[in-house]
Ligand SMILES: Nc1nc2c(ncn2[C@@H]2O[C@H](COP(=O)(O)OP(=O)(O)OP(=O)(O)O)[C@@H](O)[C@H]2O)c(=O)[nH]1
Ligand SMILES: Nc1nc2c(ncn2[C@@H]2O[C@H](COP(=O)(O)OP(=O)(O)OP(=O)(O)O)[C@@H](O)[C@H]2O)c(=O)[nH]1
């Protein structure tokens with residue numbers, strides 16, 4: 001069976017890739033013509049070239065170096081998520097307040113379902129949550145008004161995150177090398193910005209921070225991180241454009257160890273989890289980042305709160321490839337609720353560590369389930 | 379980790395996503411085969427499934443409701459077709475509704491009578507505006523125009539630098555200055571007129587729809603420029619929020635169209651449907667990758683079948699075209715069709731196919747693959763076994779399987795750590811495939827038109843387009 005399939009698939013793909021299978025448009029009268037979509041990727045040898053181990057010639061140019069933080073950057077008091085979310089309240093403002101006082105009926109459930117779906121919680125998680133609530137209403141465990149039901153739902157969701165800590169792990173003192181945190185994720189989610197914010201926060205707390213510009217691919221990614229290094233008073237290690245990202249990160253760790261840095265924050269190029277070769281590249285980045293004297297303690301998946309159900313797929317694939325240890329949920333200052341993290345927490349057990357609530361250095365808060373859930377229903 | 383309440387909760391959630399819509403419809407509708415019409419009960423059941431599928435694909439809830447009602451109206455009491463199963467019939471209706479919603483008036487671009495034609499791009503942070511600006515510039519160039527880029531994002535670190543690099547890559551000049559976005563736009567327009575560039579593309583900073591100050595800013599940019607086209611750039615991975623974002627940008631800017639980005643991933647892209655519905659303007663372009671060439675006009679049918687989670691032959695073929703060495707594949711295909719395909723070719727092709735990703739995933743993209751086949755677990759070790767068997771053959775045997783007598787088969791089985799049954803099966807299946815491929819007519823929605831031509835075109839196009847290091851991706 002499997003054999004037949006493998007053989008047949010290979011056969012079909014051979015024909016397809018040679019252009020012998022062309023999709024016919026359903027429309028009558030239209031020529032069955034399809035342009036070869038996109039230009040074939042240039043490199044059939046699918047891994048971007050780079051030395052197998054970080055070679056000295058990929059050596060980062062430490063020219064663009066910010067000041068190592070001597071004192072503290074003034075960030076002011078950390079903003080509460082709740083404050084930052086004020087602007088987002090217009091959409092559902094008072095929406096659930098209205099149902100609070102009513103008795104529980106099927107409409108209540110429908111309204112809750114609507115709120116959860118609109119928050120990107122997803123049909124499966126929503127159904128699981130509500131089915132459970134329904135049976136508890138039936139058994140009399142939950143009684144009273146719709147308000148009580150909403151309370152129970154909130155508690156359930158908060159309970160999902162019970163026991164999680166937003167703390168980021170560091171290497172024990174005296175372990176002979178810097179702690180390394182690796183930031184990964186799909187394109188444009190906010191990896192580089194988050195690194196800038198984390199660097200500012202850590203430097204402000206008196207740690208010596210090195211940023212590794214592991215995105216050697218995207219136009220001006222290095223310059224972007226350089227600006228952040230300047231803002232955060234952190235040091236930047238860059239490679240040449242197109243350099244092997246692992247070698248840049250390797251250099252940054254070496255450099256950090258030599259200068260007695262506490263923390264290396266490694267940026268990576270955005271990549272879709274479907275790109276086999278790029279995920280392979282990321283595996284290698286992780287392997288290199290793990291090398292002593294560095295201590296890789298966090299692999300953080302940065303997730304854009306506007307992302308829908310694909311977020312779960314992202315989390316699964318990145319975890320499979322590089323062992324994600326936690327989630328950073330960005331852009332929660334917008335109208336999107338980021339509800340897909342419920343499924344991510346539930347199915348993959350990944351804790352949410354940090355939340356991005358804006359574009360400046362201070363716009364980073366630790367994840368707080370209570371505030372998150374409150375925002376989910378606002 | 380405890381999921382709220384019941385014992386059943388967590389396990390339910392961990393089940394694989396869902397079978398394709400067709401499978402589920404088949405299940406619901408098999409009972410129907412003998413009867414003449416779609417009854418309300420069945421239609422309701424099917425509509426529930428459609429609702430879930432659309433929501434899982436990130437189509438906005440309000441849009442889903444609307445669609446479901448339209449589908450209901452067309453299905454209720456509909457006469458059963460003779461050629462299609464009821465499930466296929468419903469799928470056809472759904473797919474047509476989606477295609478209509480997504481398609482409608484195709485995007486038509488006409489140039490301003492007094493150049494330059496001004497194009498303004500706006501959208502949320504990180505959606506792909508800057509990349510799309512450069513891609514659009516390249517596209518206009520290909521249309522024989524002389525575009526000009528303006529970098530009006532002065533907020534994001536290195537945004538101007540990013541556009542300058544991309545502009546250089548596509549060979550289009552970039553204007554910017556460290557003043558303010560409105561000023562940059564105004565000057566860029568004057569500059570474009572002065573130097574005689576006939577298209578001006580303005581990249582703006584990412585902004586949230588609820589950021590009143592920034593929304594006011596982009597409105598000022600728009601009034602200063604009076605763009606001929608304003609595009610909302612939106613990420614295909616966007617969830618339910620797509621609607622409020624699209625609405626807010628449309629209210630502020632009067633959009634002319636949408637550019638849908640990052641469709642090279644595996645997001646189902648339901649957001650496009652929501653946006654289309656809300657904005658009522660066509661999806662003009664799709665962005666299909668990080669490189670400047672990864673840009674295309676929009677095909678509604680493709681996205682419709684993708685949103686429905688039905689086999690996406692097109693993506694599969696695209697993938698094959700990208701990852702496959704076209705020359706090698708072409709030769710192999712020729713031999714395959716002439717019945718000269720050998721084990722050696724097979725081994726070589728298998729290596730290429732493996733590069734495209736897990737075989738299982740590809741199977742899911744093929745149309746008309748029966749459920750049992752799609753669900754068959756193909757593991758690396760299965761493929762490894764096939765490879766081992768072929769590797770244990772001599773070159774002569776690989777080229778001419780007729781040589782494989784009993785003793786040779788035993789030797790190969792021993793050499794590859796398999797059994798003679800395995801070897802027998804492989805040779806038998808291999809022969810069958812040869813036969814099948816030779817007689818291959820149009821299969822399940824695939825035809826053979828323009829075969830030679832397409833193959834040849836690609837050969838030319840297959841060369842490295844961008845010499846920069848970026849080309850390596
Ligand atoms: N509103 C808001 N914008 C954010 C937040 N985090 C990042 N951004 C913006 O999102 C955009 C993309 O951020 P980047 O940090 O460049 O994202 P990235 O993941 O590094 O992107 P690539 O490297 O291109 O994959 C920028 O405009 C950021 O300013 C956030 O929490 N809120
Ligand atoms: N895979 C993929 N990546 C894309 C696509 N379009 C853009 N990107 C990537 O997405 C990220 C963000 O793209 P940008 O063009 O910087 O996005 P932007 O909207 O200008 O971002 P801001 O200016 O920060 O708001 C970059 O890493 C791009 O390379 C696409 O179609 N596919």
Ligand SMILES: [Mg+2]
Nearest residue numbers: 191192215221
């Ligand atoms: Mg980045």
Ligand SMILES: [Mg+2]
Nearest residue numbers: 507508531537
């Ligand atoms: Mg930009």
